[in-house]
Amino acid sequence: MKEFLEGSLAVAEIVKLCKPGVISAYPITPQTHIVEELAQFVANGELGSQFVNVESEHSAASVVLGAVASGVRAYTATSSQGLFYMGEVLFNIAGMRLPLVMTCANRAISAPINIWNDQQDSVSLRDCGWAQFFAEDIQEAVDLHLIGYRLSEDKSVMLPVMVCMDGFALTHGIETVDLPTQEQVDKFLPAYQPLYKLDPADPMTLGALGDPEYYAEGRYAIQETFKETLGLIPKITAEFAEVFGRNYSGITEEYRTKDAERVIVAMGSVCGTIKEVIDELRVKGKKVGLLKIVSYRPFPAQAIYETLKNIPRVAVLDRALSLGSYAPLASEVKAVFFGKKKQPKVISSFIVGLGGRDITKDSIKEIFRLLVNKERSCEFIDLKPELLKENYE
Amino acid sequence: MSKHLFTSGHTACSGCGQAMAARLVIDAAGPNTIVANSTGCLEVFSTKYPESAWEIPWVHSLFENSAAVASGIEAALIYLGKKDNINVIAQGGDGGSADIGLQAISGMLERGHDILYVCYDNEAYMNTGVQRSGLTPLETNTTTSPVGNNSSGNWRPKKPMPEIALAHGIPYVAIASVAFPQDLQRKVKKALSIKGPKYLQIHVPCPLGWRHEPSLTYQVAKLAVETGLYPLIEYENGVLSSRRQIKPLPVEEYLKPQGRFKHILNNPELLKKFQEVADNNIKKYNLKLENQAD
Numbered sequence: 001m002k003e004f005l006e007g008s009l010a011v012a013e014i015v016k017l018c019k020p021g022v023i024s025a026y027p028i029t030p031q032t033h034i035v036e037e038l039a040q041f042v043a044n045g046e047l048g049s050q051f052v053n054v055e056s057e058h059s060a061a062s063v064v065l066g067a068v069a070s071g072v073r074a075y076t077a078t079s080s081q082g083l084f085y086m087g088e089v090l091f092n093i094a095g096m097r098l099p100l101v102m103t104c105a106n107r108a109i110s111a112p113i114n115i116w117n118d119q120q121d122s123v124s125l126r127d128c129g130w131a132q133f134f135a136e137d138i139q140e141a142v143d144l145h146l147i148g149y150r151l152s153e154d155k156s157v158m159l160p161v162m163v164c165m166d167g168f169a170l171t172h173g174i175e176t177v178d179l180p181t182q183e184q185v186d187k188f189l190p191a192y193q194p195l196y197k198l199d200p201a202d203p204m205t206l207g208a209l210g211d212p213e214y215y216a217e218g219r220y221a222i223q224e225t226f227k228e229t230l231g232l233i234p235k236i237t238a239e240f241a242e243v244f245g246r247n248y249s250g251i252t253e254e255y256r257t258k259d260a261e262r263v264i265v266a267m268g269s270v271c272g273t274i275k276e277v278i279d280e281l282r283v284k285g286k287k288v289g290l291l292k293i294v295s296y297r298p299f300p301a302q303a304i305y306e307t308l309k310n311i312p313r314v315a316v317l318d319r320a321l322s323l324g325s326y327a328p329l330a331s332e333v334k335a336v337f338f339g340k341k342k343q344p345k346v347i348s349s350f351i352v353g354l355g356g357r358d359i360t361k362d363s364i365k366e367i368f369r370l371l372v373n374k375e376r377s378c379e380f381i382d383l384k385p386e387l388l389k390e391n392y393e
Numbered sequence: 394m395s396k397h398l399f400t401s402g403h404t405a406c407s408g409c410g411q412a413m414a415a416r417l418v419i420d421a422a423g424p425n426t427i428v429a430n431s432t433g434c435l436e437v438f439s440t441k442y443p444e445s446a447w448e449i450p451w452v453h454s455l456f457e458n459s460a461a462v463a464s465g466i467e468a469a470l471i472y473l474g475k476k477d478n479i480n481v482i483a484q485g486g487d488g489g490s491a492d493i494g495l496q497a498i499s500g501m502l503e504r505g506h507d508i509l510y511v512c513y514d515n516e517a518y519m520n521t522g523v524q525r526s527g528l529t530p531l532e533t534n535t536t537t538s539p540v541g542n543n544s545s546g547n548w549r550p551k552k553p554m555p556e557i558a559l560a561h562g563i564p565y566v567a568i569a570s571v572a573f574p575q576d577l578q579r580k581v582k583k584a585l586s587i588k589g590p591k592y593l594q595i596h597v598p599c600p601l602g603w604r605h606e607p608s609l610t611y612q613v614a615k616l617a618v619e620t621g622l623y624p625l626i627e628y629e630n631g632v633l634s635s636r637r638q639i640k641p642l643p644v645e646e647y648l649k650p651q652g653r654f655k656h657i658l659n660n661p662e663l664l665k666k667f668q669e670v671a672d673n674n675i676k677k678y679n680l681k682l683e684n685q686a687d
Contacts, residue, residue: 021468021469021472021473022465022468022469022472024464024465024468048472049472050468050469050471050472052464052465052468052504053504054461054464054500054504055496055497055499055500055503056496056497056500058457058458058461058496058497059458059460059461059464059496059497059500062454062455062458062461062462062464062465062497063461063462063464063465063468064465065454065458065462065465066429066452066454066461066462066463066464066465066466066467066468066469067465067466067468067469067472068465069452069462069465069466070427070465070466070469070470070473071469071473072469072472072473074465074469088455089454089455089458092454092455096454198427198450198451198452198466199450200424200425200426200427200449200450200479202450203424203447203448203449203450203451204450204451205440205445205447205450205451205452206450206451206452206453207440207452207453207454208440208441208442208443208445208453209436209437209440209441209442209453210442211441211442214442214443
């Protein structure tokens with residue numbers, strides 16, 4: 001059924017339909033509306049989950065860890081500092097091969113403290129062993145939660161999934177969303193069947209010490225699983241299309257790239273703006289396109305190669321930094337082409353939309369304009385020169 | 394030979410008080426129990442892959458989160474309709490409980506989960522090499538509260554964890570000692586018979602960290618109780634419901650076998666301060682047997 005819904009409420013609706021046995025969360029802007037709505041569902045008796053109000057994000061992640069280890073589907077959501085505070089638990093959940101879906105309402109990292117949107121939070125935790133999917137709009141955010149649970153709980157995967165949606169832009173924005181029925185969801189996402197669980201009828205030790213004789217193989221297994229996961233995602237999204245009628249690759253999305261001479265690579269809600277700009281520039285005869293990265297982890301190197309190998313000029317947009325080095329997404333896109341015969345002449349790197357600074361259509365046009373034969377690295381767009389003139393002598 | 398739920402073959406040091414206490418706890422709790430264990434000695438010496446000493450479902454996640462992991466287990470069991478038949482225990486050492494895990498424990502106690510938290514108190518970070526924790530006693534010589542020209546050891550008394558737990562208004566708080574196994578097991582069973590959050594702190598000597606003979610674990614733990622330094626008390630619904638009364642021995646008896654207190658024995662001023670800790674406990678909890686002659 002189509003409804004005009006705030007992003008957070010739409011996510012809460014889909015989580016409700018996924019019927020997690022345990023929900024645990026700690027409030028942080030801009031994640032709060034999601035968990036408030038879920039708490040209301042539980043209070044109304046519409047949702048039979050145990051809702052555990054914890055004293056920190058560290059404990060929120062630990063509570064869902066314990067719940068999944070006990071054989072129950074679980075859910076949590078966070079953002080920014082909260083995601084960082086969960087950090088070691090996130091590594092732990094992945095290392096223990098516990099399936100889970102978490103929403104990350106993407107937000108900047110302090111200091112300066114800033115509650116607005118960029119993607120420094122989840123990008124900084126790219127190595128924690130969670131799949132990371134970035135949504136362009138609210139509908140995709142909703143659908144990625146379903147796809148996320150299905151992928152996470154697949155017996156060949158058993159790894160957690162982080163659905164990343166830009167804070168405010170998607171969490172507080174309002175769009176028309178097609179929400180599925182319970183029957184559809186149940187058909188696509190069967191009840192969670194754990195491989196292992198804490199059960200007195202069959203006692204097991206989980207979270208054992210892995211010494212140098214065993215540790216590396218555990219990490220290797222996750223690395224290998226992620227490779228296979230890239231092949232599994234399209235199968236799951238094909239099934240998704242059958243049930244819900246919406247087509248996703250789940251890995252990357254190409255927009256007008258076939259004959260393009262200049263292509264922007266980006267993740268998240270900015271892709272909507274980029275598509276609009278592309279349509280405008282195409283009318284003027286400019287051959288421009290977009291490669292949207294949906295799955296940041298596992299990193300879709302092959303799909304990126306196939307799309308960009310014949311594109312002369314590529315601009316990679318990062319809404320995060322690796323301070324003191326190249327931009328995170330740009331460095332990985334460049335790595336895809338190292339040593340390859342076919343590759344873009346130019347892969348330029350641009351930093352946009354940090355700490356909630358608007359990325360306007362003009363910002364995108366500026367990036368296309370700067371996408372010339374001279375390669376740019378970590379080029380900040382929309383900087384305010386008047387703020388850079390402080391003299392501290 | 395009776396079957397234990399915490400089996401032999403683990404790699405604890407000889408004379409490890411924590412290993413003895415862990416077995417007493419889990420045997421008293423019985424097979425229908427799930428344990429969430431903090432990082433620390435107990436976790437390391439009992440679950441080195443591919444072996445495990447635990448005959449019950451057992452999970453280790455991190456250092457400071459066993460109380461939160463246990464909260465998730467309890468919530469899952471409630472969701473599955475299985476909580477009434479299964480005990481949930483969260484456990485850790487003194488550092489994992491009183492220091493880094495305090496926030497998670499406070500959350501667990503405050504939220505009212507039906508969980509028993511067990512703190513195995515060996516009074517320092519033993520797993521990392523005897524560093525001072527919030528439960529290290531006054532004047533104790535540890536690797537991070539060393540004795541020197543400007544230091545007479547740990548500069549603070551033990552953090553009052555049982556009182557902190559009690560302040561949450563929970564139905565059961567108790568202190569036990571590995572030297573009094575029947576009392577310890579009675580307290581575990583009592584705790585598990587009560588619905589809601591429970592806190593049990595157990596004194597467990599560490600021969601390596603305390604620098605006493607491994608064969609003296611039991612005697613050293615017993616002396617801690619008999620000097621009044623580690624009072625065996627029990628609170629039900631906030632009211633002191635039991636205490637083990639003693640004929641108080643001087644604290645020197647407890648200090649003598651332990652290398653960590655060597656510097657105190659020759660220093661009357663330090664000894665006096667240490668005796669005051671015991672005297673205060675004896676007075677506060679009325680530990681002195683009344684029919685004593687003196």
